[in-house]
Amino acid sequence: MSGARILAVESSCDETGVAVVVGGRRIEANQVASQVALHAATGGIVPEVAARQQLRWIIPTLRAAFEEAKVTWDDLDAVAVTYGPGLIGSLLVGVNVAKALAVSHDLPLVGVNHIEGHIYANWLTDTDASQPLPPEPDFPLLCLVVSGGHSQLVLMHDHGRYELLGQTVDDAAGEAFDKVGRLLGLPYPGGPAISAAAVGASPATRFPRARTAGRYDFSFSGLKTAVLREVASYRDRGDPIPVDGLAAAFEEAVVDALVSKTVEAARDHQVAAVAMGGGVAANRALRSTLAERLEGMPLLIPPPAWCTDNGAMIGAAAGFRFAAGDRADASLEAIPSLALPWLEAVDVADAR
Ligand code: KG4
Ligand code: ZN
Numbered sequence: 001m002s003g004a005r006i007l008a009v010e011s012s013c014d015e016t017g018v019a020v021v022v023g024g025r026r027i028e029a030n031q032v033a034s035q036v037a038l039h040a041a042t043g044g045i046v047p048e049v050a051a052r053q054q055l056r057w058i059i060p061t062l063r064a065a066f067e068e069a070k071v072t073w074d075d076l077d078a079v080a081v082t083y084g085p086g087l088i089g090s091l092l093v094g095v096n097v098a099k100a101l102a103v104s105h106d107l108p109l110v111g112v113n114h115i116e117g118h119i120y121a122n123w124l125t126d127t128d129a130s131q132p133l134p135p136e137p138d139f140p141l142l143c144l145v146v147s148g149g150h151s152q153l154v155l156m157h158d159h160g161r162y163e164l165l166g167q168t169v170d171d172a173a174g175e176a177f178d179k180v181g182r183l184l185g186l187p188y189p190g191g192p193a194i195s196a197a198a199v200g201a202s203p204a205t206r207f208p209r210a211r212t213a214g215r216y217d218f219s220f221s222g223l224k225t226a227v228l229r230e231v232a233s234y235r236d237r238g239d240p241i242p243v244d245g246l247a248a249a250f251e252e253a254v255v256d257a258l259v260s261k262t263v264e265a266a267r268d269h270q271v272a273a274v275a276m277g278g279g280v281a282a283n284r285a286l287r288s289t290l291a292e293r294l295e296g297m298p299l300l301i302p303p304p305a306w307c308t309d310n311g312a313m314i315g316a317a318a319g320f321r322f323a324a325g326d327r328a329d330a331s332l333e334a335i336p337s338l339a340l341p342w343l344e345a346v347d348v349a350d351a352r
Contacts, residue, residue: 012086024319166216
């Protein structure tokens with residue numbers, strides 16, 4: 001593949017990410033400005049606030065990325081940007097900044113799907129230019145994408161060729177972590193807080209596992225209600241709520257659901273490897289349980305900082321799109337509900 005040096009912008013939600021990535025693999029800069037502390041005050045993301053912060057942070061983050069990579073505009077081959085899915089106000093900031101930069105510096109523009117970015121985090125490396133690149137993931141690759149907005153099992157046949165095997169029928173895994181975190185009185189975001197509370201705690205109960213019609217689908221809203229009922233029953237009795245034990249029981253149930261379906265899909269489709277991506281893939285219990293239950297099947301998991309939203313993952317996906325001749329122009333628009341370009345998966349749909 002080409003060794004294009006791409007400036008990548010990610011602004012789909014509440015992280016402002018700007019990165020410089022070479023050949024879709026080598027990170028030269030990866031600057032992320034997070035709004036976590038800001039949204040902790042409201043216990044969640046307020047879209048208007050998130051968009052304003054994107055506007056405030058995008059130029060300073062861009063400057064920091066240039067400094068980190070020690071590059072100038074002359075060294076760049078393209079500008080890439082997330083154009084969906086995500087929050088419209090947040091997306092608009094990145095898309096418009098990237099368009100303006102591409103036009104004013106006469107560089108090609110590449111539009112990237114955020115979910116594709118989470119998948120391509122598995123191609124990233126921070127080995128420096130003097131070292132050989134580690135091998136690329138093999139196909140077919142089964143990808144478990146678990147973020148605040150998505151939970152999908154994607155069978156990737158080749159670059160850019162995706163088949164949707166299953167997805168959540170209600171809440172996304174990250175959304176469930178965040179909602180249950182709030183129920184348990186833990187700080188925002190719930191994912192890392194629940195994970196920290198669960199370390200070393202024994203589960204206070206065993207929450208039921210959801211049944212879904214689709215073989216590889218997930219469902220987390222029943223689990224959230226079960227936690228709510230459990231918390232209410234402690235309150236009714238006037239007993240202290242065992243926050244750590246309930247966090248452990250909830251995490252165990254989510255991890256069990258995600259891992260069981262992933263292992264099943266990996267076996268059914270005889271994949272070359274399994275990969276994870278998205279903020280929930282930073283979860284320690286999920287990482288170790290999946291590795292254990294795959295029993296030696298090759299497993300790729302990006303380091304936690306590349307699982308949560310960042311610009312480098314957009315630069316990775318853009319590297320492959322750019323090499324394949326994919327180009328956007330000034331008509332590129334932000335699309336909040338953008339889906340991956342699914343292959344016609346006839347047998348998958350019929351099996352439901
Ligand atoms: O991918 P991401 O950064 O943003 C979206 O695209 O949504 O994912 C954010 C989600 C949040 O719901 C957050 O609670 C969750 O990822 N998350 C975690 C952990 N770190 C972040 N969930 C479980 N365990 C973690 N360690
Ligand atoms: Zn994300």
